[in-house]
Amino acid sequence: MYLTEHFTLPEMTMSESAARLGIDNTPDAAALVNLHRLCTFLETVRQLVDKPVLVSSGYRSRALNSAIGGSPNSAHIQGLAADINVPGLTAAALAQRVADSPLMFDQLILEYDQWVHLGLSLSGERRQLLTIRKGTGYLPGLV
């Protein structure tokens, strides 16, 4: 099932951890609505970089999120965040491209120089930029 032209529901809910641990990762109706909005946003990222956007983690049920040590307030739980990569761009370059664009998002986190977390909000986008590396915790900006 495609949520938008290029993003499928399985892609947004697939989790190796959920499969391995036998955790149900089926979104409820509210999360589905949010996932649709998230995928619509990801289409704009795809247009920005003119390349496919690969999602490594999208929706996480509360059980899955706690099993993998995610933040209890993670936007992934609401279906409002995706961890992404774009082939041919480093995570840092992708983060910079999105940060330099006019796209509206709540949170962009460059995580361990490996992927970019993009989160949306139900209550107004902050366009917050953060970087996290091993041992640093969250640092303001893209550094």
Ligand SMILES: [Zn+2]
């Ligand atoms: Zn994330």
